[in-house]
Amino acid sequence: MTEQTQFILTESSMDEIKHLVTDRAIRGETVLLNMGPQHPSTHGVLRLLLELDGEEVINCIPDVGFLHTGIEKNMEAKTYEKSITMTDRLDYLNNLGNNLTYCMAIEKLTGLDVPERAQAIRVIMAELQRIASHLIFLATTGLDVNATSVWMYCFREREMILDIFEMCSGQRMMTTFIRPGGLWRDVPVEFEEAVRKFIKIFPSRVDEYEALLTNNPVFLDRTVNMGVLTPEDALAWGVTGPMLRASGIDHDLRKSKPYSGYEQYEFDVPVRSEGDTFARYIVRIEEMRQATRIIEQALDHLPFGPVRSNNRKYVPPPRSELGISMEALIHHFKLWTEGYNVPKGSVFVSTESPRGELGVYLESDGGPKPYRVHWRTPSFTNLQVLPLLARNHLVADLVLLIGTVDIVLGDVDR
């Protein structure tokens, strides 16, 4: 490829997009505006082709793919244990949730058991991750309506959660803490104290955010009755997560198909019926409070015991055993050089991520590498609704609507 051809711009020519824009655009009455991949309010590299009549949006066509990493194909080239590190980087605000979903798929295929302590700590980690993700939603929503103090406050709380993750695994974001069979290792002694300190102060912080936004007339003006999604549309377009619950349909995978011990904990699922931006904001704030409730219950009933399965065909032995047992040495060698072979079959496992239903379709052919991994990501499906929501709104409202769908571009493009 010569120097010149390397930088040809990837704009669709007019012929290719003629069927997507109305006749008024071709005649020149309305303006076609490119809200480009680099934009402060698009929450990542999302390109929107807007057709505007003055300032009103007639149609908005998303053009995705600016973050397509080819993770699905790359995971086919790595062994199972190595491919877990790639799952962190998919939905980069829900790292532990991605790990959990993939490990649940491997456990379902291989029949691995997960000890109870590991399940409880998995729940705590997943709920902490949910709070961290919703804090970023709040921060960027505040930034979009120019409430910058909300952004600063949310990042202050998020730092506390990231400190807890760093204490357990050494990394703030891409932890890879959840492995098939349980966890990577047991949580340190300071974990319980740090989490209790966090959940003691967090409800009052959520009250602070609500005091700033919920009754604020400017915020209410900008969010009430904006981007209304009816329940029929939500089901037809396959929307899941807080967007579905804000439109009136009570569906949460943690209640309908519980996983990892969620049936033991008592929590409510917030549901609102209006379906507008304000309802989605309230649903997410309530979810943060309920997540705190779940963490408290899980901490109170945290059982003692091992944190990873004992099945030496899939889980490497601890290093202390290597000096004593020959079998442990053989298992260690086989697992770290060749990897484990997963029996043939295909499974679909899904969990409730902060954005919606995150699912993994894992197909194995009996070898050490996954044959096909497909990620059913919530943002890919939820983003299709954006043209429907944005019709007849102003460009300034469109910015808030992108924030309320709560997409993460790593999820959309994979």
Added chain:
Amino acid sequence: MGVEQKLGDFGVVTTTLEKAVNWSRTRAMWPMLFGLACCAIEMMSAQAANYDMSRFGMELMRASPRQSDLMIVAGRVTRKMSPVLRRLYDQMPDPKWVISMGDCASCGGIFNNYAIVQGVDEIVPVDVYVAGCPPRPEALIHGVVTLYEKVYGEKVKDWA
């Protein structure tokens, strides 16, 4: 800058001019928002209250390339995004610097495949590489301070 072209190499006068100009360039270097993926979240954390980047002059991040001096490429650059990156780099006025933040921008990271550009220095010339996946906010600040030291070492002959 026309001053040094007219004065030429005047010895002590131009060295003091160099120091003054380099010092002032580092004191208010505004980065352009180029957060692509996970490293962007750590860049946002570095800008927030805990690890404050405005102590180092980066008070705010400008979205427009015409008003910024520094481009922090944070995140993985795909083949679809690379023309956009080059176009934005060309639109930035001189003097401009590039920090490549994170493993994916420096060398392709853990993604060695058809879709990711293996190192953003195939597209734009990079001044400082910050390693990490994602680098801690303190690591990014260390990268910024290293860039400042590089800017202090610039000479009159290299400008214009």
Added chain:
Amino acid sequence: MDEKLETVAENLIQRFAADKQVFKDELSLTIKPEQIVKVCLALRDEHNFEILTEQTAVDYWPEQTPRFHVIYRFRSLKHNLIIGLRVSLDGNFPKLPTIEEVYKNANWFERELWDMFGIQAEGHSDLRRIVLPHDWEGHPLRKDYPLGYEEVQYSFNFEEIDLRKPYAEE
């Protein structure tokens, strides 16, 4: 809820001559490509499977001859069930009837199938590439498409790779 899933499956098997596979309490039916729209309509209207959760494909080249298997998964919120469908397609650029009229979010799923596998959806309103640049050649998720691996630069081959690597100028 297994009995409900069994009744749904029996109903569909009798009407459309499908094959049934059960693996670890997941049910999957194999049907022919021509019948996919009728099956989806039956699932949505009669059995209350409101949401299309997933539509993806697997490439079995060169081990099996119907090279592509397209996999659908539907979720019923009312009865809390999941059911899967499998359709096998042959050839290098197979065609498949679109289910966009039945479930609207199949729009992007089928665009991704075209982009990644080369499977065309007949009757689709807007079949263009979605995650790759619009002038990309090839369909990456096929098994005969290479990963695009670049040689890693260690200290022993640092200079050779440095010479070959394209660096940008100002």
